[in-house]
Amino acid sequence: MSVEQFFNAESIEEVVDLLDQYKGDAKIIAGGTDLVIALNNKKISPKVLIDISKIEDLRKIEEKDGELIIGSAVSFTHLMDYIKGDNNLKGLYDAARSIGSPQIRNKGTLGGNIGHSSPAADSTPPLIALGAKLKIASKNGIREVLLEDYSAKKNGAGLQEDELILTIEFPKLRKNQFLTFSKLGLRKALAISRITTSAVIELDQNKNVIDVVMCSGSIGRYPMREPEVEEYLKGKILNEETIEGAVEVLIDSMDERLEGRSTLPYKRIAIESILKETLYSRLKFLSEV
Numbered sequence: 001m002s003v004e005q006f007f008n009a010e011s012i013e014e015v016v017d018l019l020d021q022y023k024g025d026a027k028i029i030a031g032g033t034d035l036v037i038a039l040n041n042k043k044i045s046p047k048v049l050i051d052i053s054k055i056e057d058l059r060k061i062e063e064k065d066g067e068l069i070i071g072s073a074v075s076f077t078h079l080m081d082y083i084k085g086d087n088n089l090k091g092l093y094d095a096a097r098s099i100g101s102p103q104i105r106n107k108g109t110l111g112g113n114i115g116h117s118s119p120a121a122d123s124t125p126p127l128i129a130l131g132a133k134l135k136i137a138s139k140n141g142i143r144e145v146l147l148e149d150y151s152a153k154k155n156g157a158g159l160q161e162d163e164l165i166l167t168i169e170f171p172k173l174r175k176n177q178f179l180t181f182s183k184l185g186l187r188k189a190l191a192i193s194r195i196t197t198s199a200v201i202e203l204d205q206n207k208n209v210i211d212v213v214m215c216s217g218s219i220g221r222y223p224m225r226e227p228e229v230e231e232y233l234k235g236k237i238l239n240e241e242t243i244e245g246a247v248e249v250l251i252d253s254m255d256e257r258l259e260g261r262s263t264l265p266y267k268r269i270a271i272e273s274i275l276k277e278t279l280y281s282r283l284k285f286l287s288e289v
């Protein structure tokens with residue numbers, strides 16, 4: 001079955017009405033970098049496509065009440081331009097920069113990366129570490145959900161077929177909180193990530209870990225927080241010894257999670273260098289600021 005109707009939506013209300021009208025027969029298209037491939041491979045066959053890429057309200061980045069509010073149709077290039085030079089958010093910049101090629105980053109959007117719900121979506125781990133929440137609209141109104149819960153599809157937090165992601169929002173970081181991000185294959189422009197780690201790490205002047213929120217990508221069924229690593233690091237001085245310890249803790253959790261999987265031996269080796277890069281880059285920030 002091929003697409004029968006294409007709507008160039010001009011407003012959020014129009015999208016929500018169309019989604020309600022066509023329900024499972026309709027698909028939202030933003031940059032199209034995932035969706036067009038899925039259409040070509042006949043993985044999906046919607047009758048209706050709703051293009052949201054021209055809706056100005058979804059293409060804005062705003063700061064309000066100490067939060068950064070990113071419209072779902074903001075492209076990676078736009079996001080990178082906005083946060084470039086913000087040391088505290090360097091991890092989000094690095095994650096966006098690691099996605100595809102310049103063409104993919106010009107077209108691909110944050111909402112599309114999240115809407116596609118791939119376990120390897122590169123924007124998700126840093127956004128979870130930042131405590132991001134999504135605003136999601138449908139004919140029934142607007143609901144808010146933590147990206148962490150959305151990612152795990154906890155208590156129905158996943159996207160319903162009549163829903164549109166409006167914004168991705170997170171609190172701005174404090175002066176001594178830094179977001180870091182590491183990805184296997186970061187320098188290979190077109191590599192879709194297999195493994196990532198990202199963390200917001202708050203240190204005092206003695207490199208004591210006051211707080212840490214860490215998220216991994218592709219070492220579980222979905223991008224997820226790593227509470228064992230967080231607990232291990234809190235209150236300790238971040239140094240070579242604790243970084244080695246954190247790696248052991250993460251490998252133990254991963255072993256349990258991926259028991260029996262053929263990819264486990266490879267992931268055990270890869271995660272060591274990825275996590276080390278994430279934690280050492282926090283120390284690098286300390287020496288630079």
Ligand SMILES: Cc1cc2nc3c(=O)[nH]c(=O)nc-3n(C[C@H](O)[C@H](O)[C@H](O)COP(=O)(O)OP(=O)(O)OC[C@H]3O[C@@H](n4cnc5c(N)ncnc54)[C@H](O)[C@@H]3O)c2cc1C
Nearest residue numbers: 030031032033034035100108109111112113115116122165
């Ligand atoms: C060559 C290539 C390299 C790539 N490299 C990477 C990479 O390194 N890392 C990575 O993470 N991804 C990568 N991708 C995947 C893709 O580019 C990203 O996932 C991108 O963010 C998708 O955004 P989009 O706007 O193109 O989404 P679309 O293709 O337009 O949509 C994707 C899905 O999300 C839904 N959707 C879109 N917007 C919304 C919304 N606002 N609300 C609800 N649902 C919505 C759509 O219905 C669809 O199901 C790559 C893709 C290609 C083709």
